[in-house]
Amino acid sequence: MKLSLIRLTLIIVSLASFLLTAGCGSGGGNAVTPIQPGTAVVGPPFILKNSEFADSIINQVNDILAQNPSNADDWTKFLHYFGDIVGHGAYDVELRKMLYISRRADGSQVQLSGLLILPRGAGGTKPAVPIMMYQHGTEPYRVNAPSQFLVLGHNPFDYPEVIIAISMAMTGYAVALPDYEGMGDNTDIQPFVHAQALANQVIDMTRATRNTMSGLVGIVPPCSWNGKLFLMGYSEGGFVTMAATREMQLNHAGEFTVTASAPMAGPHDLSGTMREVILADTTFKAPYFVPFVLTAYYSIYQDSRLSPDYTLISPFNATLPPLLNGNYTGEAINMAMGMSYDPVNLIVAKSVLTQQFIDDLTSTASAIYGYLQQNDTYRGWAPNMPVRMFHNPADDLVPFANSQVAFNAFSSAGAKKWVTLVASPDTVYLTNSTVPTVHVAAAVPEIHDAWQWIYTNF
Numbered sequence: 001m002k003l004s005l006i007r008l009t010l011i012i013v014s015l016a017s018f019l020l021t022a023g024c025g026s027g028g029g030n031a032v033t034p035i036q037p038g039t040a041v042v043g044p045p046f047i048l049k050n051s052e053f054a055d056s057i058i059n060q061v062n063d064i065l066a067q068n069p070s071n072a073d074d075w076t077k078f079l080h081y082f083g084d085i086v087g088h089g090a091y092d093v094e095l096r097k098m099l100y101i102s103r104r105a106d107g108s109q110v111q112l113s114g115l116l117i118l119p120r121g122a123g124g125t126k127p128a129v130p131i132m133m134y135q136h137g138t139e140p141y142r143v144n145a146p147s148q149f150l151v152l153g154h155n156p157f158d159y160p161e162v163i164i165a166i167s168m169a170m171t172g173y174a175v176a177l178p179d180y181e182g183m184g185d186n187t188d189i190q191p192f193v194h195a196q197a198l199a200n201q202v203i204d205m206t207r208a209t210r211n212t213m214s215g216l217v218g219i220v221p222p223c224s225w226n227g228k229l230f231l232m233g234y235s236e237g238g239f240v241t242m243a244a245t246r247e248m249q250l251n252h253a254g255e256f257t258v259t260a261s262a263p264m265a266g267p268h269d270l271s272g273t274m275r276e277v278i279l280a281d282t283t284f285k286a287p288y289f290v291p292f293v294l295t296a297y298y299s300i301y302q303d304s305r306l307s308p309d310y311t312l313i314s315p316f317n318a319t320l321p322p323l324l325n326g327n328y329t330g331e332a333i334n335m336a337m338g339m340s341y342d343p344v345n346l347i348v349a350k351s352v353l354t355q356q357f358i359d360d361l362t363s364t365a366s367a368i369y370g371y372l373q374q375n376d377t378y379r380g381w382a383p384n385m386p387v388r389m390f391h392n393p394a395d396d397l398v399p400f401a402n403s404q405v406a407f408n409a410f411s412s413a414g415a416k417k418w419v420t421l422v423a424s425p426d427t428v429y430l431t432n433s434t435v436p437t438v439h440v441a442a443a444v445p446e447i448h449d450a451w452q453w454i455y456t457n458f
Contacts, residue, residue: 035099035111040208040217042116045094046150050170054086074429081428081448082167088455089170091119091127094222097147098212102204104181104188105197105300113184114205115146115162115177116212117169120222128226130259131213132173132454133206135198135233135240136161136180137443140190140292140333142326145183161234164444168451173230174223176209178202180240182326190326192296193236193267195243195375202231202244203252228458231261232450234443235398238266238389242377242406250381260386260458262450263377265439267398269405271373277399278353279361283346285437286397288333290349291316295324297371305367311357320352341434378406382413388420388453390446392427397439424449 035041061079065072096116104110121127136146143151149159156162162177169175178201182190191197206229211217213225233241245261267274278290291312298306308317316337323333331341338347350358360366373379387410391403400423407421427441 035101040098040100040211042099042212042217042219043097043150045096047092047094047120048166050086050089050092053166053170054089057086058083071429074427077426078428078430078444081444082164085164085167085171085448085451089167091121091170091172093166093169094118094120095150095166096219097150098176098205098208099185100205100208102181102201103197105191105194110181110186110188112181112186112201112205113145113147113179115149115165115179116209117165117175117177118213118222119169119172119174126221126223127172128224129172129174130226130228130230130458131206131209132168132175133202133209133229133231133241133244134161134165134168134175134177135202135231135237135244136177137233137235137237138192138286138289138292138330139183139236140192140288140324140326141329142183142187144329145179146177147179147184161237164447171451171455174209174213174225176205178205187326189299189324190292190296191300192292193239193270193375194296194300195239195377196247197300198240199243199247202240203247203256206248206256227257228259229256230259230454230458232264232447232454233262233266234264234447235266235439238263238398239268239377240266242266242268242387245383245385245387246377246381249384258385260388260454261383262388262390262453263403264390264446264450265392265395265398265403265442266377266389267402268377269402270375271369272376272405273399273401275361275369275372278349279358280350281348284349284397285346285435286330286334286439287337287339287347287349287352288330289397290352291320291324291333291337295321297368301371303367303371305357305360306371311354312352313354316352344434346435378409382410382415383418384415386418386420386457387415388422388450390422390424390450392425392438392442392446393423394425394438395442396437422449 065075098114098116102112119129146162149162165175182188213221231241242263248256248258294311308321337352360368389403391400393400410419424446426445428444429441
């Protein structure tokens with residue numbers, strides 16, 4: 001489920017040097033002061049030229065292809081997908097870190113961070129562009145949040161979704177990437193796959209982005225908002241995109257009208273499809289999903305039946321919870337659960353769970369089932385705007401059934417004219433991981449196709 005496993009880093013060596021050099025000359029580019037409730041601030045701009053960015057990517061891919069690598073077909077496909085986006089780029093962009101006030105699951109205020117990418121018109125012109133809210137994929141490691149792309153000393157190669165977002169911004173979108181609570185500057189427990197909290201945090205950054213583009217946060221913006229609003233995201237980002245779209249339609253229609261939404265490969269059916277994944281007797285390539293959910297829900301619901309001592313067998317009840325504090329990668333958590341990458345040794349996800357919790361998870365009358373059902377993103381609404389779900393039918397981490405269940409529910413609720421489900425079968429394997437996944441390899445084709453759908457239709 002971790003999109004950062006796509007090592008796009010291999011293709012932009014010259015871009016890394018450019019970014020790191022520019023970062024050194026920007027005075028840090030990341031320093032912003034704490035803010036008061038009801039306000040938002042953005043840091044100083046980092047300017048990225050369209051031609052330098054595009055040329056760097058294309059040249060590096062061509063250099064790799066010239067070496068005739070074993071996965072040359074995948075590099076060629078990558079060049080097609082990624083090159084199509086940057087090939088439509090008409091703008092330079094400025095990247096700014098944003099701090100804004102949002103809400104935790106309990107309604108209390110919290111200061112969160114995110115990354116804002118704004119198009120710059122030629123010759124001092126100020127283009128009017130749509131807002132694109134981009135929700136990032138599953139990521140337990142705090143420093144891999146989008147805003148940290150600008151931190152001096154961080155490797156820009158560790159932020160492939162930011163690289164993609166930059167390309168999309170160059171085609172004429174103000175792209176905003178929320179870090180989420182527990183990520184970036186915030187050190188809370190991440191509310192992983194908690195629909196309401198994450199939806200609220202996206203909406204609050206949407207508001208802050210709108211205000212920034214209106215000149216209300218102390219900067220002269222390089223672009224203005226044309227009133228169109230798009231949402232897209234992959235993996236957990238697909239889940240968050242669906243949840244935020246629902247929340248905007250049901251409770252913020254007077255403030256925001258979603259033009260179109262593209263949730264990709266999201267775990268929308270937590271109480272059904274994803275519960276079956278957890279309970280399966282087969283091995284799973286991203287077992288850290290299980291303690292990630294449990295840690296988040298225990299923090300939010302404060303139910304003793306979600307506590308480590310109730311849900312996890314020894315020694316995992318003691319060893320796993322400290323790893324969900326934002327300071328460890330998904331791979332590190334997987335290995336702490338008994339999974340190995342060299343040699344490869346996969347585990348059954350439920351192997352760390354107590355029998356009493358497995359029994360609860362199996363029962364549709366249990367509290368845990370209720371919590372999962374409460375967070376199914378297709379429940380309680382029928383979209384009244386274009387929503388297109390993209391999902392690879394062979395997805396091995398977030399099964400296609402998640403999107404199929406959501407599509408069926410929307411169709412039954414009378415929204416079939418608005419909702420489409422695209423089975424996206426292509427993959428681009430660029431990772432050298434010993435445990436490659438279809439879910440990770442499907443990301444580039446799906447993100448490209450979601451961008452293309454929005455770019456050509458709205």
